[in-house]
Amino acid sequence: MAxxxxxxxxSSSFTKSSTQFLLSAPNNKTxxxxxxxxxxxxEFLKHNEFxxxxxxxxxxxxxxxxxxFSVHNETxxxxxxxxxxxxxxxxxxxxxxxxxxxxxxxxxxxxxxxxTFYIDRAQRALIEPSASSSSQLVGSVIPRWPFYLYxxxxxxxxxxxxxxxxxxxxxxxxxxxxxxxxxAGISGLIVSSFYPLVYYTxxxxxxxxxxxxxxxxxxxxxxxIVSLTPVFDSPQxxxxxxxxxxxxAASGVVPIAHKMMAFGHRPxxxxxxxxxxxxxxxxxxxxxxxxxxxPERWLPGxxxxxGHSHQLFHVLVVAGAYTQYLGSxxxxxxxxxxxx
Ligand SMILES: [Zn+2]
Numbered sequence: 329m330a331x332x333x334x335x336x337x338x339s340s341s342f343t344k345s346s347t348q349f350l351l352s353a354p355n356n357k358t359x360x361x362x363x364x365x366x367x368x369x370x371e372f373l374k375h376n377e378f379x380x381x382x383x384x385x386x387x388x389x390x391x392x393x394x395x396x397f398s399v400h401n402e403t404x405x406x407x408x409x410x411x412x413x414x415x416x417x418x419x420x421x422x423x424x425x426x427x428x429x430x431x432x433x434x435x436x437x438x439x440x441x442x443x444t445f446y447i448d449r450a451q452r453a454l455i456e457p458s459a460s461s462s463s464q465l466v467g468s469v470i471p472r473w474p475f476y477l478y479x480x481x482x483x484x485x486x487x488x489x490x491x492x493x494x495x496x497x498x499x500x501x502x503x504x505x506x507x508x509x510x511x512a513g514i515s516g517l518i519v520s521s522f523y524p525l526v527y528y529t530x531x532x533x534x535x536x537x538x539x540x541x542x543x544x545x546x547x548x549x550x551x552x553i554v555s556l557t558p559v560f561d562s563p564q565x566x567x568x569x570x571x572x573x574x575x576x577a578a579s580g581v582v583p584i585a586h587k588m589m590a591f592g593h594r595p596x597x598x599x600x601x602x603x604x605x606x607x608x609x610x611x612x613x614x615x616x617x618x619x620x621x622x623p624e625r626w627l628p629g630x631x632x633x634x635g636h637s638h639q640l641f642h643v644l645v646v647a648g649a650y651t652q653y654l655g656s657x658x659x660x661x662x663x664x665x666x667x668x
Contacts, residue, residue: 372500380629384497392498401632405493408642413486420479470663474527481520482649488513511555519548528659529587532668540583570619596662603655610648614641
C-alpha cells in the first residue's frame with residue numbers, strides 16, 4: 329500500500345524506538361508509521377476521548393497485523409484476550425485428554441478433587457456401586473457436548489475480541505466488520521455459558537431443558553441481529569450495548585432460580601450457584617467499568633497504555649469465563665455420578 333496513505337502526525341511523548349514501524353516506500357525512502365493523538369483520529373476510531381494518545385490510525389493491513397508486537401494503546405487489549413484464548417485452548421486439551429469418552433466418568437471425578445464431596449461420592453460409587461443412587465454411574469452416558477460448546481464459545485469470544493482490537497484501526501470497513509464479530513463473540517460466550525448450567529441441571533427434565541436452551545439461544549441471536557444495525561456502534565450507544573448484553577446475561581437468572589428451587593438441598597446446586605454468582609459479579613463489574621470508563625475518566629491520558637477500563641474489562645471477562653469453567657466441571661461431576 330502506498331506510503332502516502334499513512335498518518336504522519338507525531339504524538340508528543342512516546343518512545344520512538346518502541347512505537348514506530350518502518351516501511352520501504354516505492355521510492356526507496358523509508359517512511360515511519362507513527363502513533364497519533366485522539367484529536368487526529370477519523371470518526372470511526374473515536375471511542376474514548378479519555379485515552380488521549382498512542383493511537384494507530386488507518387495503517388496498512390500488514391503494519392496493522394505486525395503491530396501485535398509493538399506498544400500502542402490497544403496492545404494490552406489484544407494480549408489480555410489472546411492469552412485468555414490460549415488458556416481456554418489448554419483447558420480444552422486438558423479436559424479432552426482427562427476424559428476423552430462419554431462413559432469415562434472416574435477421571436472427571438478426579439478432576440474435581442478440590443471438592444471433597446465428589447471424592448467421597450466417587451469412592452463410594454466405585455467401592456459399592458449398588459449401595460447408593462450412584463449405581464447409575466455404570467453404563468450412564470452423559471453427553472459432554474454442552475461442556476465443549478461452552479469452551480468453544482469462550483475461545484470464539486476471546487479470539488474475535490483480540491482480532492477486533494488488532495485490526496479495527498486499519499479502515500472503516502474493517503472496523504465495522506470486526507466490531508460486529510466482537511459483539512457476536514460476546515453473545516456467543518454468554519449464551520454458551522448457560523448450556524452446561526441448563527443441560528446438566530435439567531438433564532432429567534427435557535421440557536425445561538429445551539425451553540431454557542431455546543430461550544437463551546433466541547435471546548443471543550436477537551442481540552447479534554440488533555447489533556448489526558449501523559447506528560449501534562456509535563459512542564452514544566455504548567450504554568445501550570452494555571445494557572443489552574447485561575439483559576441477556578440476566579435472563580440466566582431464571583434457570584438458576586429454578587435450579588435452587590428444585591435442587592436447593594443438594595451440595596452440587598449450591599456450589600454451582602456460588603460459581604455462577606462469582607461469574608456474574610465479574611461480568612457486572614466489568615460492564616460497569618466499561619460503561620463508566622474508569623480510571624481514565626479521572627486522569628485522561630495517564631492510562632493510555634496500561635490500566636484503562638477496557639483492559640480491566642477484558643481481565644474480568646477472562647476471570648468470569650474461567651469461573652464458569654470450574655462450575656461446569658461440578659455440573660459434569662454431578663451428572664456423571666447421578667445419571668438420570
Ligand atoms: Zn474489547
